[in-house]
Amino acid sequence: MEVKIADSKKETARLFSEYLGNLIAKNTISHIALSGGSTPKEVFKQLAEHFKNEIDWSKVQFYWGDERCVLPDDEESNYKMANEYLFSKIELPLGNIHRIKGENEPIEEAKSYADLLEKSLPNVGKQPQFDLVILGLGDDGHTTSIFPNQIHLWNSEAYCEVAEHPLTGQKRVTLTGGIINNAKEVAFLVTGANKAEKVLEIIEKKGNYNTYPASLVKPNSGRLNWFLDADAAKFIE
Numbered sequence: 001m002e003v004k005i006a007d008s009k010k011e012t013a014r015l016f017s018e019y020l021g022n023l024i025a026k027n028t029i030s031h032i033a034l035s036g037g038s039t040p041k042e043v044f045k046q047l048a049e050h051f052k053n054e055i056d057w058s059k060v061q062f063y064w065g066d067e068r069c070v071l072p073d074d075e076e077s078n079y080k081m082a083n084e085y086l087f088s089k090i091e092l093p094l095g096n097i098h099r100i101k102g103e104n105e106p107i108e109e110a111k112s113y114a115d116l117l118e119k120s121l122p123n124v125g126k127q128p129q130f131d132l133v134i135l136g137l138g139d140d141g142h143t144t145s146i147f148p149n150q151i152h153l154w155n156s157e158a159y160c161e162v163a164e165h166p167l168t169g170q171k172r173v174t175l176t177g178g179i180i181n182n183a184k185e186v187a188f189l190v191t192g193a194n195k196a197e198k199v200l201e202i203i204e205k206k207g208n209y210n211t212y213p214a215s216l217v218k219p220n221s222g223r224l225n226w227f228l229d230a231d232a233a234k235f236i237e
Helices: 009-026 038-050 078-085 106-120 148-155 177-181 193-203
Strands: 002-006 030-034 060-064 066-068 132-135 160-164 171-175 185-190 224-229
Touching (some): 002 009, 009 030, 009 224, 038 078, 038 185, 060 078, 060 106, 106 160, 148 160, 193 224
Parallel strands (some): 002 224, 132 185, 185 224
Antiparallel strands (some): 066 171, 160 171
């Protein structure tokens, strides 16, 4: 595990963007699963502004770790955010974007997306392998759309499952633990003081850490990176 701490959300996004650029540069093709949230939005801004011409975007195949079951132009859509802040500002072939279709019937879309991953990704260890999965962390310890009350979904044999937000009941299609941990690299992007307690518990294995889905992120490769701002890292010893 590597933990990288920056002074601000913007600086965290810059560090991560450099890491991402280096990863893409060394691969012929990079299969990358994106995350939603405010920190990835800052990363997308950094990439569009400072890496637009520095990265060969034609080498990158983009996927998602999860998606809300909404239309692609809905304000809650993870695809919409990536498209608005990154895809629309770089030279990226449309065929390189593999979105989860949140407008479709959730169970059928989970199956369809799992089929897409099986066909599109290299098969390593008898299952699809991403080059990088980017994850966020909820202040309840959830990651992708696997929440503590549905932590059993992490161990599903399916690559994708349908989850529900514990408060709103909103349905989401999410990757499950096996395919996340099979990735060559996994990176958490976490900013904000409201995440600090969970960051401490998960990284240092304290408190109720084992009840949080994010604590189950243990890539088989051993390559787990945390990109934090000072607020999110304030309790780490």
